[in-house]
Structure formats: structure tokens, C-alpha cells
Amino acid sequence: MKYLVGYPHGCVEQTVSKLFPQLYFEDLAKLVAPEMYRSNNPVYYVKEGIRKIESMQLYDGSIAYWQGGTESNWWGSVYAAHFLVEAKKAGFNVSENVLNRLMKYLSQKAKEQSTFDYVTYLSTGRTIKKIANKEIIYSLYVLAMAEQGDIATMNYYKARPHLVSEDMRYLLAGSYALMGRWNAYYEIVPNAFTPERTDRLTGGSFDSDIRANAIMLNVLLQVEPANKQIPQIIKYLTQNADRMYSTQERSFAFLALGKAASLNADANVVVDILVDGKSINKFSGKDLTVTDSKLNAANISLKASGNGEVYYFWSAEGVKVNDKVKEEDSNMRIRRSYYSYNTGRLIPDKGFYQGELIVCKIELTGFDRNAENIIITDLIPAGFEIENPRLNPATELKWVSKNPMNVQYMDIRDDRLLLFTNLVRNQTKEFYYLLRVVNQGTYQLPVIGAEAMYDQEYHSYHGAGVVKVLQRLGE
Known part of the structure; x- marks a missing residue:
């Protein structure tokens, strides 16, 4: 739920x-x-x-x-x-x-x-x-x-x-x-x-x-x-x-x-919540939430008595230390590359200059099967801002795609661009958008991900790394 x-x-x-x-x-x-x-x-x-x-x-x-x-x-x-x-x-x-x-x-x-x-x-x-x-x-x-x-x-x-x-x-x-x-x-x-x-x-x-x-x-x-x-x-x-x-x-x-x-609303079950063998709370018919620090790294057991059925769930939250997204391609491939807006050159080393306007190119390739309802999530590095989510076809960019992605819906947020599209077998579709490099520093570059919202067998994650933003040229 x-x-x-x-x-x-x-x-x-x-x-x-x-x-x-x-x-x-x-x-x-x-x-x-x-x-x-x-x-x-x-x-x-x-x-x-x-x-x-x-x-x-x-x-x-x-x-x-x-x-x-x-x-x-x-x-x-x-x-x-x-x-x-x-x-x-x-x-x-x-x-x-x-x-x-x-x-x-x-x-x-x-x-x-x-x-x-x-x-x-x-x-x-x-x-x-x-x-x-x-x-x-x-x-x-x-x-x-x-x-x-x-x-x-x-x-x-x-x-x-x-x-x-x-x-x-x-x-x-x-x-x-x-x-x-x-x-x-x-x-x-x-x-x-x-x-x-x-x-x-x-x-x-x-x-x-x-x-x-x-x-x-x-x-x-x-x-x-x-x-x-x-x-x-x-x-x-x-x-x-x-x-x-x-x-x-x-x-x-x-x-x-x-x-x-x-249907079990008339159950008369009582449940003791035991942490390392000691009771810390008891369920006796009314909804119960237990958020006790004693639960951390402990042995938890539930001891029930009475007749009927009750249901429980537990939830743990946190951020794993040095946890990395596994980069892999399953039934499709997603790739991302950056170009200088002014010169059109590829930026292969992820080195940028403060104030620079860059073009992000996203390529989605289908393998041997079509799929609908693909979501592409492009998390941008800290220090970058989305300048313009769409490039006008009239823009004088030489690499404007001949195979444009059919974007059914687009969601622009402060830290990411979300694209919703379909996967076409044995074809590569492309999408371009503009980013502005705002702040100097060294930043983590998250993976770009693509996945089918209704079938986990279709997914692709790629491109994690580090970006460096240097002082503005001429300063």
C-alpha cells in the first residue's frame, strides 16, 4: 500500500x-x-x-x-x-x-x-x-x-x-x-x-x-x-x-x-511484540504502530493468542553507504551524451565550464520486442539546471535527430527530466534537451535509467560517474 x-x-x-x-x-x-x-x-x-x-x-x-x-x-x-x-x-x-x-x-x-x-x-x-x-x-x-x-x-x-x-x-x-x-x-x-x-x-x-x-x-x-x-x-x-x-x-x-x-474484524487475537525476548508492546484489537529504537539490529518475534487472524507489516528506511546502481541492459538500452551547444563538439570527459550551455542527447534502443509505457529518468548533477526541455526543430544543431523519440508525456522537475514513451524493436530513438552549467565544483553524475512501468524485465541503467565544473572561460 x-x-x-x-x-x-x-x-x-x-x-x-x-x-x-x-x-x-x-x-x-x-x-x-x-x-x-x-x-x-x-x-x-x-x-x-x-x-x-x-x-x-x-x-x-x-x-x-x-x-x-x-x-x-x-x-x-x-x-x-x-x-x-x-x-x-x-x-x-x-x-x-x-x-x-x-x-x-x-x-x-x-x-x-x-x-x-x-x-x-x-x-x-x-x-x-x-x-x-x-x-x-x-x-x-x-x-x-x-x-x-x-x-x-x-x-x-x-x-x-x-x-x-x-x-x-x-x-x-x-x-x-x-x-x-x-x-x-x-x-x-x-x-x-x-x-x-x-x-x-x-x-x-x-x-x-x-x-x-x-x-x-x-x-x-x-x-x-x-x-x-x-x-x-x-x-x-x-x-x-x-x-x-x-x-x-x-x-x-x-x-x-x-x-x-x-472479514476478520471480529477476531479476538492478542499479539505480544518481543524484542530480544522482552515484551515492548501488545496488540489487542486496535491498529498499532511501533517505532522504537530498540527494534534496530534486534531479534523481533510476535507471540499470538486467541482466535482469528491479524496482519502485520514492517518497514525499514535508510540510505546504503556506497551503494551503487547496477548498470545493465535488459531488453533495451539507454544512453546519454553531452555536447557543447556553441561548438557542437562531444564532451567525452565530463569536464564542463561554469555558465556553459550544453545539449544532452538521450538514445533509447529496443532489442527484439516492442514495449509500451517506458519511463526514462535522467537525474541531472547538482550544479546543473534544465534550461529548455525541448529543442525547437528549427534550431541550427547539426545533430537534430532524424529518428525523434515519440514523447507521450514529459515531467520536468528541479533535479530530473522524466520522459514517457514506447519502445520500438530494433530501432534507436533520440531526444535532445538543453542544460545550463551553473556552479563550479565536482559533482556525482547519477545513472540515466529506463524501465517499463508494467514489466520489470524491460530496464536499462547506464552512465554513472563524476563531472567537474571549472571556472568560466576567460576568467
């Missing part, structure tokens, strides 16, 4: 993934990430998140992928609608106009009958089959939640189960349950849990096996919390927690596990 609440980027999917935990588990959010709420509480951030999502609505009712952008993501729009419906039910003020236009968009898209090639892994091996876009079934579920269920379209997929993946069967069944049609629910929902195994997607519906199984658990906890499959799915998710990477996986898994934990 702390990862979600503190996630630093803000496309529509990531924005909603940060908001859902704060909507459902306000007290827990303050407990696990107190530094986020020194000036405001989760209610404030939920309200601000609602306003942000509303401001991202496009002409057709969908939600833009990036704030200020003109392109939407279907799954992101359904996900945002899911949140807004839940927020409205929780008593938050949601624009009726925005919600109605968004629901109209979902209703229209759900009728498309579009399909795609879906990869799943069975006991017989890897299988590819045509199924309905997962966004369709998710749209039907959210429409049912909003009391605008589309029975005709639901019946179409109920009669064609070969078009529905295992996780979407739960969503389709849940749609019927939300509309009070329990006979149809029991006809569709599987009688036993079989883990859904599929490929991880870097874009589109952001699919993965963790997310798929977490959705199944969410549906059961929503409509049939006594279902016998629930403990099995919880066990599967907890055993695979170390593979949770993306905000989608963490959000759906946390929401499901959080709902499951709330």
Missing part, C-alpha cells in the same frame, strides 16, 4: 491505483504512509483525485491517459469509472455530467464485440485463442455497479463462454449478481479455483496473471464473501507476492486482500 500511495507518476491508471486504497482503507493508509499525510488526510487526496480525473475527460466521454493529453486508454477509462462509482457510493461529490458521459462511453464500447489473441498457459502448454477484449467484460461489471447493467450484451457473452477468459468469467458472473440475477451468476462462476496464467502486458489492459487472479478474488469478496474459493485465491496471491510489480497488480491484489482481512 505504501508503494501505491507514494507512487510518483500520474497517468490515469496510476492515479486511480493511488486513490483506491485511500478510498477503502483511509485509516490503514495513514498508518503505513504517515509521511504522506503530514499536511492533509486521505479524504483530501481522494477529493483532489476525483477533480483530476474529471479534468481528464475527453470529448467522447473517455478519460485521457495523461492529464492534458488527447489519447485515452480503454482499460484506464473503465478503471477510472470503477473508482468514481465507488467514490460516489462512499459519499464523495462526483460530477453527474462527467459520470454520465463516461458511462455512455463504456456502454457504447461494450457493444463492440472486439476480440484479440489471448495467451494462456494450461497443463498442455502455451495456448493462443481469440477472446473478447477484457475491457468489454470489465465495462459490463462497472455498468452493473452503477445500476446501468446491459443485460443484452451480458447474455451475448454468457452464451459464448469461449470468448471469455477465466478471470473475466468472474467479472461477468459478478455483473449478474450485482443486478440480482443469481441463477445466471451460479451458472457462470467456476465451481473451483484454477489460477489464470497469462503473459504480462506493458500496455493495453495491463494484464498479468497476478492481476487476473486478484480480480477474481475481488469479485467473490464483493458479491459472495462466503465462497469456498476465497481462501485458495488468497493463498495463491500471498505465495506470489514477490512477483507483484506494477501498480495494477498491487492495487487489485491489495484491495482484495484488504477486503479479505476486514
